[in-house]
C-alpha cells in the first residue's frame with residue numbers, strides 16, 4: 001500500500017486531517033452500529049451539552065509501523081477502560097470497551113496510508129472523543145451523544161526532542177480539585193489548564209508542575225503527562241495521587257522497570273524532596289519519555305543532575321525498552337501490542 005507523501009521526519013504534534021474516521025451516535029437510550037465516514041465535520045445543536053457544560057471526555061493512543069512492517073496499536077484496551085471510567089464520572093453513557101477497541105482498529109485500517117513508516121520516529125495518533133450532542137438548558141446530562149475516533153500522523157510532542165531537557169515551573173494554579181475529575185480524561189481539566197500553560201510558555205518554561213490541590217506540597221503531574229523520578233540508588237519513583245490521570249505509559253514503564261530489575265515505588269512525592277532525585281522524566285503517549293532537567297519553584301532551581309542534558313541512563317533504558325516494544329524490536333508482555341495488519 002502506497003503511503004501518503006508526507007515529510008514524516010519533520011512532523012510536529014498537530015492535527016493533520018486524514019481521510020476516514022469512525023462515528024457512532026447515542027439516541028433513544030442506545031448506541032447505533034457505528035461506521036467509518038469521510039465527514040470530518042460535526043454539526044450539533046447550539047444548545048448541545050458539550051458546548052455549555054463541557055460534557056465530554058477523550059483518549060489518546062498511537063499506532064506504530066513495526067520493524068517487520070506490521071501496524072500495531074499499544075494497549076488500546078487500557079484506553080477503552082479509561083474512557084469508560086471517564087464517561088461514568090461525567091454521566092455520559094459509556095461506549096462499550098470491546099466496541100471501542102474495534103472502532104480504533106477500524107479507524108487505523110481505514111487510514112493505513114497515514115501510519116508513518118518504520119524508522120521515521122513518527123506514529124499515527126488516535127484520538128477517540130465522546131461528547132454530548134443533545135440540547136440541554138438546565139444543568140443535567142444530555143440525552144444524545146457522539147463517539148468518534150479520528151487519527152493524525154504526529155511527531156514529537158516537545159519540539160526540542162529527546163536530546164535536550166525540559167524546564168518546568170511549579171504552578172500556582174491547580175489542574176484538579178480534591179474529589180474532582182483529575183483522575184479522568186475530561187475536557188474540562190484541559191480547559192482550565194490553558195491559562196497556566198500559556199503563562200508558563202510566556203515565561204519561557206516548557207510545562208507546569210502541578211501540586212496536589214489539597215495541601216500544595218506534593219507533586220502531581222503536568223498538563224499532559226505523569227512524572228517519574230530516579231533516586232541516587234536507582235529506585236524508580238512515581239507520584240501516587242487520586243487526582244492525577246492514571247497514565248498508561250507510566251503503568252507500562254513501572255512494569256518494565258520492575259522487569260529490568262529496578263525497585264519501583266508508587267508513593268506520595270513531596271516537592272521538598274525532589275532535589276534528592278537524580279533523574280526526572282515526563283511520561284505519556286504524546287511525551288513518550290521526555291527528560292526534565294530543571295524545575296523552578298518560585299525562583300529556587302531544582303536540578304536533576306543525570307537528566308540535565310537529555311535522558312539519564314535509567315530513563316534511556318526505559319525509553320529504549322518501551323519504544324522497542326512499540327516498534328516491534330522487542331517482545332513485550334502478553335497483550336500489550338495489538339496487531340492491526
Ligand SMILES: Cc1ncc(COP(=O)(O)O)c(C=O)c1O
Nearest residue numbers: 224225226245247248249284285
Ligand atoms: C493529564 C495527563 N496526564 C497523563 C497523561 C499520560 O497518559 P497516557 O500515558 O495514558 O497517554 C496524559 C495524556 O494522555 C494526560 O493528558
